[in-house]
Amino acid sequence: MGIPLAWYNLLYERTRLLVAIAGVAFAVLLIFMNLGFLGALTTTATHIYTQLNADIFLISPQSLEISSTKPFPIERLYQAAGIEGVEAAMPLYSDYMLWRNPETRVSRAMFVYGINPEDAVFLMPELQTPQTQQTLRQPNVVLIDGLSRAEFGAQTTGLETEADRRQVSIGGQYVLGGGFASDGTLIMSDQNFRRFFDPRPLNLINLGLIKLAATAEAERTAVALQAHLPEDVLVLTKAEIIARDRAFWLQTTSIGFIFSLGVAVSFIVGTVIVYQILYTDIRDHLPEYATLKAMGYRNHYLFNVVLQEALILAVMGYVPGLLVALGLYRLTVSATAGSLPVSMNWGRVVFVLILTVAMCSLSGLTSVRRAMRADPAEVFS
Amino acid sequence: MRLTAAESPDFADLALAVQLRGLSYYFGQGDLRKQVLFDIDLDLPTGQIVIMTGPSGSGKTTLLTLIGALRSAYQGSLRVLGQELVGLGDRQRVQIRRNIGFIFQAHNLFESLTAAQNVEMAVELLGDFDTKRAKAVKVLTQLGLADRVSYKPEALSGGQKQRVAIARALVNQPRLILADEPTAALDKKSGRDVVTLMQKLAKEQQRTILMVTHDNRILDVADRIIDLVDGRLESDQSFDSFGQSHDPQSRDRRTLIL
Numbered sequence: 001m002g003i004p005l006a007w008y009n010l011l012y013e014r015t016r017l018l019v020a021i022a023g024v025a026f027a028v029l030l031i032f033m034n035l036g037f038l039g040a041l042t043t044t045a046t047h048i049y050t051q052l053n054a055d056i057f058l059i060s061p062q063s064l065e066i067s068s069t070k071p072f073p074i075e076r077l078y079q080a081a082g083i084e085g086v087e088a089a090m091p092l093y094s095d096y097m098l099w100r101n102p103e104t105r106v107s108r109a110m111f112v113y114g115i116n117p118e119d120a121v122f123l124m125p126e127l128q129t130p131q132t133q134q135t136l137r138q139p140n141v142v143l144i145d146g147l148s149r150a151e152f153g154a155q156t157t158g159l160e161t162e163a164d165r166r167q168v169s170i171g172g173q174y175v176l177g178g179g180f181a182s183d184g185t186l187i188m189s190d191q192n193f194r195r196f197f198d199p200r201p202l203n204l205i206n207l208g209l210i211k212l213a214a215t216a217e218a219e220r221t222a223v224a225l226q227a228h229l230p231e232d233v234l235v236l237t238k239a240e241i242i243a244r245d246r247a248f249w250l251q252t253t254s255i256g257f258i259f260s261l262g263v264a265v266s267f268i269v270g271t272v273i274v275y276q277i278l279y280t281d282i283r284d285h286l287p288e289y290a291t292l293k294a295m296g297y298r299n300h301y302l303f304n305v306v307l308q309e310a311l312i313l314a315v316m317g318y319v320p321g322l323l324v325a326l327g328l329y330r331l332t333v334s335a336t337a338g339s340l341p342v343s344m345n346w347g348r349v350v351f352v353l354i355l356t357v358a359m360c361s362l363s364g365l366t367s368v369r370r371a372m373r374a375d376p377a378e379v380f381s
Numbered sequence: 382m383r384l385t386a387a388e389s390p391d392f393a394d395l396a397l398a399v400q401l402r403g404l405s406y407y408f409g410q411g412d413l414r415k416q417v418l419f420d421i422d423l424d425l426p427t428g429q430i431v432i433m434t435g436p437s438g439s440g441k442t443t444l445l446t447l448i449g450a451l452r453s454a455y456q457g458s459l460r461v462l463g464q465e466l467v468g469l470g471d472r473q474r475v476q477i478r479r480n481i482g483f484i485f486q487a488h489n490l491f492e493s494l495t496a497a498q499n500v501e502m503a504v505e506l507l508g509d510f511d512t513k514r515a516k517a518v519k520v521l522t523q524l525g526l527a528d529r530v531s532y533k534p535e536a537l538s539g540g541q542k543q544r545v546a547i548a549r550a551l552v553n554q555p556r557l558i559l560a561d562e563p564t565a566a567l568d569k570k571s572g573r574d575v576v577t578l579m580q581k582l583a584k585e586q587q588r589t590i591l592m593v594t595h596d597n598r599i600l601d602v603a604d605r606i607i608d609l610v611d612g613r614l615e616s617d618q619s620f621d622s623f624g625q626s627h628d629p630q631s632r633d634r635r636t637l638i639l
Contacts, residue, residue, distance in 0.1 A: 001510060003498050003501055003502060003505065005494070005502075008493040008494055008498075009491070009493045011493065012492060012493030285491070287489045288489050288491050290489075291483070291489040294451055295479070295502075295503055295506060296475055296479030296506050297475075376478075379485050379489060380442050380445055380483075380485060380486075
């Protein structure tokens with residue numbers, strides 16, 4: 001086996017090696033945090049779909065995402081109910097409503113879900129009890145999201161306040177989270193929704209929820225539904241509607257851009273640090289590299305040495321970067337009380353490893369030109 | 382002035398390690414083109430130690446790098462170890478260099494590698510990975526560094542480092558050794574030790590050594606001393622005759638006469 005010159009050269013300059021590892025680890029950490037926040041935000045934004053008791057969703061093609069939907073006729077839901085495999089078809093109404101904090105008297109927009117109390121629309125266990133259904137049926141009584149921001153005021157059952165110039169009282173709580181588009185959510189019955197959002201009729205719905213029979217297959221039923229229904233509704237499976245909302249946030253808002261820019265900047269920072277380290281290393285060893293060439297080593301040997309140094313730095317920096325990122329993910333989750341669910345997945349672990357290797361290779365390829373230019377004739381002088 | 386092996390009768394019957402015919406060399410391009418070597422003829426028979434002297438800027442180093450296949454020659458003929466170098470491509474020149482041992486003024490050892498590993502780097506060029514350690518230790522032992530094989534350069538004295546560099550140049554038993562001021566960074570005793578070692582190896586193993594030096598203390602190891610002035614070979618003589626013609630007293634006398 002050949003002498004691992006790259007390894008020895010890196011190990012010899014301990015301080016420089018530590019600085020390089022710290023630099024790579026820092027860039028890796030920044031990339032992980034940016035991707036983690038981005039993932040958490042899109043998870044948050046689409047969390048609502050995972051809590052809806054439906055396999056297929058009907059939505060207007062003009063709807064952007066959950067909080068900006070265009071209502072469509074409830075007849076589509078009735079039409080869908082006749083398709084084979086459909087067990088239940090449930091309407092979901094949604095809109096914004098101003099909620100007055102009873103203490104500060106400041107109003108703030110709440111996102112409201114209107115449901116038929118007979119329908120099992122949500123999966124949250126606290127909404128499955130008969131008492132909850134009973135509560136929802138009462139006029140001007142709503143359930144409030146426990147994860148609504150503190151600015152909306154107290155959430156105690158029985159609390160009375162004002163919403164859109166109507167008296168409203170809190171009948172209970174549930175845990176959902178507002179996602180991107182809202183700071184707090186409410187759930188109320190369709191009859192109350194009709195009262196609060198007068199003159200809006202109940203035959204225009206925002207989202208159609210289709211619950212399938214256990215034997216039905218979601219993709220196939222969705223295709224059948226889309227073929228059966230007119231073009232004023234889109235039929236999407238759960239995975240599809242989550243992907244659609246995610247694409248909206250990532251591609252048509254600044255959120256995707258901000259975090260992608262964060263990743264890009266981290267990548268550049270890492271590249272520059274590794275380049276600086278490798279270049280300094282090459283510069284310091286230039287007479288030795290030129291001597292190797294005089295002895296009869298070819299350029300590709302030097303190329304390999306520098307690239308190996310780059311890859312060693314990539315791996316040695318990636319591991320601590322990953323470990324610190326895992327720690328910071330956990331810290332973020334506990335610091336935000338679970339409302340920013342940053343979590344690691346294998347795809348990201350592999351993706352960032354590839355990015356790190358690319359980052360170090362790019363630096364290696366840029367700095368190696370200096371070593372290749374080493375002129376063996378200049379050593380004699 | 383033509384100086385060929387025929388005029389060095391002791392070695393006339395041996396093969397030539399280096400043969401130069403009408404070698405010229407230029408630096409720069411176009412209007413800036415400047416000739417640094419003029420029509421040089423030179424033969425280095427196998428087994429000779431040849432010292433090249435001359436004022437700085439006379440083209441000594443350029444000539445050394447041309448013979449060492451570190452530069453491309455374009456005009457004249459330059460045969461090294463039986464191979465014509467004029468017009469040779471980069472890849473072929475690299476191949477030629479593997480048969481030549483280079484010793485530089487600076488030792489140019491990797492600080493991160495031990496003495497033995499630095500020497501092994503040369504052995505690896507031959508693809509010889511099994512016996513490289515044994516070969517490196519053997520040559521270091523010959524150079525009196527048996528107890529220093531696992532030391533890094535920072536733990537070695539200047540003379541020891543230069544001897545490691547020499548070991549690296551010699552380990553593959555090259556037939557031609559090119560040295561540029563190998564003793565410049567050494568004190569008198571270390572410098573003397575180094576050249577004595579080189580002389581011993583040249584005689585025992587029939588190596589050809591071409592050495593550029595300004596160090597008058599080591600001129601006596603040479604079989605031949607050639608003098609390069611302004612890119613031309615001015616003289617080519619044995620050490621004894623060189624001593625006479627460069628004797629300060631005789632030179633002073635000439636100055637007085639003039």
